Amino acid sequence: MPSYFSLLFKQDFSDVKAAGTSWEKLSRKMHDAFDMHRTKVTGPLHANWEGDDAENALRFLEDIETRVQIVQTEAMAITKVIDTTRQRMEQAQKDLRAVVNDAEAQHFRIDDDGNVRLPKQWEEPQPDESDETRYERLNKEALLQDYQVAINRAVDDALRASGEGQKALAELDGEILDHKNKQMAAESARDVDKVMDRLGEKGPKIPDDPKGAAEWWKGLDADEQREYATLYPDRIGTTDGLPSDVRDDANRMRMEQELNALRRTDAYAVPGNDERRHNLETLKAELDKRDGAPENKQLYLLNHDAGGDGKAVIAMGNPDTADNVAVQVPGTSTTMDSTGGQLNRIGKLQDAAEHEDPGTTTSTVYWLGYDAPEAPLLEEANTEVAATQRAEDGAQPLRDFTHGLRASHEGERANLTVLGHSYGSTTVGAAASDGEGLDADNIVAVGSPGMTVDRADQLNTENVYFGQASDDGIGWAQGLSLGRGPTHPDWGGTRFETDTSGHSGYWDDNSRSLANQGRIIAGKPVEEYVPPSQRDNR
Template sequence: MSGNLFELLIRFDPAGLHDAARKWRDLSTGAQSAENRHRSQVNGPLRQAKWEGADAQKAFYTLGRTEQILEILRVEAAAVALTLDTVAERMYQAQTNLKNAVHRAEEQGLSVGADGTVNLPPLGEGERNDPDAASSPERKALTTLRGDVQERINKALADAQQASDQGDRALGRLDAGILTRPRVFGSAAETAADVRDVAKDLGLADPYVPDNKDPKTSADWWKALTPEQQSTYLALYPERIGQLDGLPATVRDEANRLVLDQQLDALKAGSPRGSDMTAGEYNAREQTLMKLKEQLDQHDTAVEDKRVFLLGLDAKAYGGDGKAIVAMGNPDTADHTAVLVPGTGTTIDSTGGQLTRVNDLQEAAKQASKGTNQKVSVISWLGYDAPEVPVVQAPNLSVAWDSRAKDGAEALRQFTQGTRVAQGDHPSHLSVFGHSYGTTLVGAAAAGGEGLGADEIVAVASPGLTVDRADQLHIDPSHFWTGRAADDNIDKVAGYSLGADPVDDEFGGQRFEVDTSGHSGYWDDGSTSLDNQGRIIVGKPPTTLPRLTVNPLGPL
């Protein structure tokens, strides 16, 4: 602030700054909308059309850069709005304190000068001739009051100056020139770092965001925010918003895509120096995130049921294997929702294969409900540290024990609960599938706490679900389904360290017909195995088989 601070603060009108903040926030929201339209109506359809060649590569690079610029603009504009609103509120509070102090002074007969100096009232004619008047109790009390009021005025002026200085530093970081810098990579990540520094410049405490332990608490918190506040949280704190179970799928997708782009941009721009990663690990993470982004880009389309939602992302989790939760179709509005938990060896790098599997399940479900016009969403849930495939050179026997499953059980329970919360008054028919070791996690999650809240639980190629009977899974055994190919080698380990064999008739539940071969053929196009899974998703009975009586000791 410049000029006479006292007079400036007395005349200060916060409406001007708030109005400017609102316009910046509108710009941020507009950039977000433009990016979404660009992705779904320009970039996505072109990728869907399988445009290839040198021209296509150049065009997709330019299209991607356009979306990045819109992201930067969105974040920068949101940070400017936050800064202006924060400064306005602090200045208004300082002004209120200043006016209260002046009013207090005037009530007691003190005068306040144009520079904020508090003056005692002059002695009366009789008092000026009285040597004891200046030291009378009344005059001493007034002098004490003058000092107190002066201190309050000085504090209000100092607070206003501090708010002005903080705003100046914060806005100084937000350089619009970042949009036109020739450096290709690093600008999005730099903007995210600038935003964190802006919060420090403003002396803002970390914003309150629920701890993600109760999806209903998270959902209620989000709904209580104004649209402007929601927009600010999404732009400035996407990493924290994207992980909250119970929030709408569109919100989580938006937040996690922003996190993905910022992390990928940072990896492209940076180097291993200053990082705890080696050059190889640095490059591996970049390639992993690139693959994920490419998969998301390939599925960007205006077709509603094929829209892909990134519901969870953590590239740093589990030693770099990472976690990613991806839905095809919006689970919040679906009539039928299936959650597929993959098994051994699955990482973020497996997203392409998981999306293919998710698509196959969705198509099978749509075929099973043909003519009903019902919506189906299928989710690949890699929210746990799937066991590594054992190799001779580096044997890893985590696949033989249930510790990984139990470690991830609460996260899966919370996710399915959050799915229900986000669906609100439109509850979906919910099926939870597991494949291979994924069934062990599904079993651990279903057996613990209050279960998964699922309408159906499906164990495909299961080595065991950590329990002995289907009725231990918090579900009616008639809605527990299991299937295994005749030549699936998983039967050689089923029923040992991971719980009872679910195809054993002692386990209970239903056994659906499988006509495919091996451990990964259950989603073969046109197979009865896939058709039966689709029927389960939409609540139709599959073709079933009699259960087996299994001798755990093998043939004698």
């Protein structure tokens, strides 16, 4: 039987490389199959099927999607193991061949088992050797030991790489066809984590700032991008500056993995898990409803957090390719349960903008990337809603997000508008007035209790707009603790005409309130507010 030395020295790794390529190709095909099944099969069915039979059929079809997604993930993990093991063994082979070539150039002899022998003239010591000859012999013997150690090290490195690869692959149990296993996605995600640990892989080193992250991503080749997105969805999905379609894929995978983990029997007893499971199920249901939507209405899940009241960042239309991008920051009492209503609002904003300029494309984003304060009950005081802390906590995440949109956008610079409603405008103000600002072309506030500043020109944006219904009760809060408030005569900015009622009517169909927001998003002039005392004189 050939020795490990001979096997490593002569090994041809082309078949191993081809195997890794085949597994990577399988992972890619599963990604495409999952996306096709979600958008062309279950997506339209979610929108059109109702009743018990429909629910049972969809449950079966989504189970197929889960298994396809697992194959995608685990095939990529296998690719990573094969490629990493091959590269480590190829390096060991390179080291081995270099040692052998150097030794043979010095006339040392190496047998098929990797044992090093002295050159022939030094094989047997002569009784009449001079001191100089004896000294040279000792040097040769020392060099022999160095060569032997280097050869043994190279062989050991190869064996270690092979053993670690074998143990890493053993972490994947391959039970995706077992219908009794109800926690497949969660188990698979944990298995892949174990695989990476076995390989000593720490994951991608992503720059902290959005611009740096965007440049890092663009510097990767296509294989590296697919690998990171598949194996590290938690890292890729939450990084501002990366492409929106990539983040969407990663976050949907992360959502499924988290949800399956929370559905485990042993997860029910953990405090907070019921709430997390509810939040993820709510988010998934809202996304599922719109999976078969037209291109401009397709949703991109750009971030989510199931903890507490829940957080979600969802784009309607791809913000990386749109001419106009609008980010809507909601206000008080917004939770994951608000997702459906908030998506309806950004849908109306998108329609309003595209109505104003049909020749352009618009992406609107629902940004609940902060912990919105709860509305106070009549019998309870709520200091959070009257303080700027929640807004200040959300300021940097909002800045990172808008700068990330700039970094990931393709082609000409988009017309970027950031809108805040109610306490959401307070968060927008805190984000825009500090640090590098939001890099927005327009800032819009509706129903604002204050934006943490005394003047519009402190928001680092030339175009600041606001609207407030005449009967919006939020007016009493302006100037108290969240800033002077946009309606103050010295605040500045441009007030646009509103014709809706109350604090939450700014998105009413066929309203001037909505149309004016659409004009701003589309880069068109607004209908400016005229005080009642001057309206008869127009």
